[in-house]
Amino acid sequence: MYQALYRKWRPKTFDEVVGQEHITRTLKKQVETGRLSHAYLFVGTRGTGKTTCARILAKAVNCENPQNGNPCGKCASCRAIDEGTALDIVEMDAASNSKVEDVRSLREEVIYSPASLRKRVYIIDEVHMLSNSAFNALLKIMEEPPEHLMFILATTELNKVPATILSRCQKHSFKRIETSLISDQLMKIASAEGFMLQSDAATLLGRLSEGGMRDAISLLDQCSSAGTITTDTVYDVLGLAGNREIVSALKCIKEGKTQKAIEDFNRLWSNGKDPAAFLTDLTALIRDVLLLKIAPGVSESILSSSCNVSELREFADSMEKAELIKDAGLLEKSLGIMKTDKNPKTEAELCLISLCEDVGTVKKTESVPLSCDVKHEIKQEKRLTVTDAPENSEVLSNGKADIVFTDETRKEVKEEEQRDLEDPWEQIKAIFMPGLKQSARSIFDNSRFVPEIKGNSLVLNVTDDFLYGQLNRTEITDAISSAASRVLGREISASVTKDGASNSSVHNIKELSRFPEVKFI
Numbered sequence: 001m002y003q004a005l006y007r008k009w010r011p012k013t014f015d016e017v018v019g020q021e022h023i024t025r026t027l028k029k030q031v032e033t034g035r036l037s038h039a040y041l042f043v044g045t046r047g048t049g050k051t052t053c054a055r056i057l058a059k060a061v062n063c064e065n066p067q068n069g070n071p072c073g074k075c076a077s078c079r080a081i082d083e084g085t086a087l088d089i090v091e092m093d094a095a096s097n098s099k100v101e102d103v104r105s106l107r108e109e110v111i112y113s114p115a116s117l118r119k120r121v122y123i124i125d126e127v128h129m130l131s132n133s134a135f136n137a138l139l140k141i142m143e144e145p146p147e148h149l150m151f152i153l154a155t156t157e158l159n160k161v162p163a164t165i166l167s168r169c170q171k172h173s174f175k176r177i178e179t180s181l182i183s184d185q186l187m188k189i190a191s192a193e194g195f196m197l198q199s200d201a202a203t204l205l206g207r208l209s210e211g212g213m214r215d216a217i218s219l220l221d222q223c224s225s226a227g228t229i230t231t232d233t234v235y236d237v238l239g240l241a242g243n244r245e246i247v248s249a250l251k252c253i254k255e256g257k258t259q260k261a262i263e264d265f266n267r268l269w270s271n272g273k274d275p276a277a278f279l280t281d282l283t284a285l286i287r288d289v290l291l292l293k294i295a296p297g298v299s300e301s302i303l304s305s306s307c308n309v310s311e312l313r314e315f316a317d318s319m320e321k322a323e324l325i326k327d328a329g330l331l332e333k334s335l336g337i338m339k340t341d342k343n344p345k346t347e348a349e350l351c352l353i354s355l356c357e358d359v360g361t362v363k364k365t366e367s368v369p370l371s372c373d374v375k376h377e378i379k380q381e382k383r384l385t386v387t388d389a390p391e392n393s394e395v396l397s398n399g400k401a402d403i404v405f406t407d408e409t410r411k412e413v414k415e416e417e418q419r420d421l422e423d424p425w426e427q428i429k430a431i432f433m434p435g436l437k438q439s440a441r442s443i444f445d446n447s448r449f450v451p452e453i454k455g456n457s458l459v460l461n462v463t464d465d466f467l468y469g470q471l472n473r474t475e476i477t478d479a480i481s482s483a484a485s486r487v488l489g490r491e492i493s494a495s496v497t498k499d500g501a502s503n504s505s506v507h508n509i510k511e512l513s514r515f516p517e518v519k520f521i
């Protein structure tokens with residue numbers, strides 16, 4: 001008969017338990033020194049080793065020849081417990097035995113000495129499911145426990161266990177097992193079982209199991225019929241093939257391939273994929289990429305999408321933080337609209353178009369200096385038409401030909417620059433804004449500034465103190481200067497003014513005139 005992998009690989013000693021050393025160390029010590037408690041409470045999410053440790057503890061306290069606190073696994077007691085024939089080890093699942101009668105009968109039973117073992121151990125799984133009266137009956141036993149009795153309670157929901165029970169138990173908290181520990185264990189099992197398991201696939205299985213070893217081993221079991229277990233095998237076997245589609249959608253967004261994104265989405269939709277679920281999966285993927293971008297050393301266990309980590313890292317390396325944040329915002333907005341929208345498919349398509357086209361505009365801005373150079377040259381050609389150099393003019397060299405500026409042409413050029421500025425300003429913004437902090441970005445998003453060009457300087461005039469304080473910062477003016485220099489094709493120095501005052505000290509001196517004792521001469 002086929003034995004499920006997770007049963008076959010269930011730890012038989014404390015030393016074999018993975019990722020809960022803080023608990024197994026203490027329990028081993030207690031077995032060694034004989035300083036045992038009458039009642040233990042094991043708390044933790046599913047599959048983290050609570051029941052396994054309860055069984056090992058039950059064996060260890062009854063073992064005839066314990067090894068450093070571990071059960072020997074060979075003596076008659078150990079064998080009887082392993083085979084499930086030991087009458088003194090009673091496992092109850094409170095989820096199915098929550099009736100008070102069961103605990104009452106337990107009360108009658110507990111007074112008798114163990115039949116064959118040293119200690120009678122009651123393991124009550126999902127103890128929070130007991131009814132109040134069952135809890136009260138249990139409490140009565142725990143108040144005056146006979147020497148031969150031990151309770152090991154396990155729960156996934158600590159807050160549902162009455163304080164009166166809690167106070168009588170020694171509590172141990174089981175952690176979610178780290179992804180790397182789970183994948184190492186899966187590699188070990190695979191090699192012992194003769195499976196070809198790729199390490200990427202082991203990591204993916206580890207992440208999918210969310211810190212539970214039992215689930216991870218069960219997932220490996222499901223994939224084990226494949227010749228070589230790759231991440232694709234995992235996606236296929238576990239019905240997660242859609243993840244590849246999500247990864248492909250993000251590739252389209254990154255590369256601005258709108259048509260492919262829409263076609264792919266329509267194919268998924270025809271196969272029954274819910275548009276909101278599609279966008280939610282995409283959001284989870286972008287969140288993960290963003291996390292890896294912001295904190296490259298982040299633990300893989302906090303990643304939420306079920307995508308391959310190396311693919312996530314590739315995205316993180318090739319995508320801009322600002323772009324990812326913007327994409328996440330667009331997705332969130334569309335998901336909000338979908339809640340009330342009668343045509344979620346259209347909304348998903350519109351969202352995909354904005355996501356893909358968005359990249360297009362970022363790419364366009366990268367070529368902005370080139371198009372501006374062209375504009376600039378057109379202007380220069382115009383200037384070159386002034387061939388005579390009248391009085392009150394200056395002659396500049398652009399390296400190709402002498403350009404003659406007259407007052408008239410200067411004025412003309414200035415007006416022309418002013419007219420063009422509204423458009424270049426959008427281009428300048430597109431370059432410097434992604435590098436700004438969110439708070440500064442939102443000022444530019446929400447306020448309409450029309451900067452003024454004075455010679456080689458670009459001046460942003462604001463009307464209130466708050467905006468002035470927010471924008472008159474070196475990191476912002478430097479970013480604007482460098483973006484404007486790129487867009488306008490010459491060295492530009494940006495500054496911020498408030499109500500026409502060029503700097504804050506001038507403003508402060510002006511304010512002094514409000515006091516009668518201050519007189520400006």
Ligand SMILES: [Zn+2]
Pocket residue numbers: 062063064065066071072073074075076077078079
């Ligand atoms: Zn033993």
